[in-house]
Amino acid sequence: MVAEERVRSSFARQGLMETLGATLVRVAPGAVEIALRPGPGVSQQHGFVHAGAISAIADSAAGYAALSLMPAGTGVLTTEFKINLLAPAAGERIVARGRVVKAGRTLTLAQSEVFAETAGQEKLIALLTATLMAVRGREGVSD
Template identity: 30%
Template sequence: MNEERQQQLREGFSRSGMMQLLGAQLQVIGNGFCEIIVPRQDFMARPAGMFNGAVIASLVDVSSGYAAASAKPVDSYFTTVELKVNYLNPAIGESLIARASVIKNGKVISVVRADIYASGPEGETHAATSLVTMMQLSGKKSPRQPKSAAEDPAAEA
């Protein structure tokens, strides 16, 4: 992956409303690999203290998409076809770390494995593992999502 593609992916990540909400940081983006860190926030925790499964699933989805995109040409965009998450251990810690790697980089379909770790003072705990199927929408750039009702009159309906 060239520097231009890497910069394009980093800029796209920085515009993601979901990643902003989670306070996520794109640590590593490489050819077929992505690592994202999400610091713990109160709204992410279940009453028992572990990260909510929805946060983990969102992190799986996004990290898999970026891993798949990092292995493709500049004009590619991905959508999730299937996502399976196995929750292995309670995700208790100060942050979540997603490490996603492309297993199969097909012409249209890519298969990605994403592992989620809960990180704390005692190290990392493997909290979840997943298998994600992504479909490349060739020649399409990421659709622009309106930021407000002023930019999208249909949003007011």
């Protein structure tokens, strides 16, 4: 199975992404884009998209970017991430663009930039840096 098919198949099994209404927009080797439409189901008390939803799509974009470079039969798990929330998440669409910074045999470093889009303009609203672990031979964790 090619990397894009692996990523799309795995994404389709993620209940949280479905619950959030997130969609997988683009998959390329070492890069993934996930989008989310703001709405009441993902908002916080001031009407902005909740930081938890922003973190979730940013983490998934980084993780799937990492998975796209891993060998078949290998899964990926986030071991840690740090997110900087730079501006309120408000717009017509929220987009997380994950990319691999350095791929290793066991650990991969990836980043996601998250943008709010309004009227065709993008504003950087968050930056996530993640360390992801390749998982092989573990029941229930594969591509």
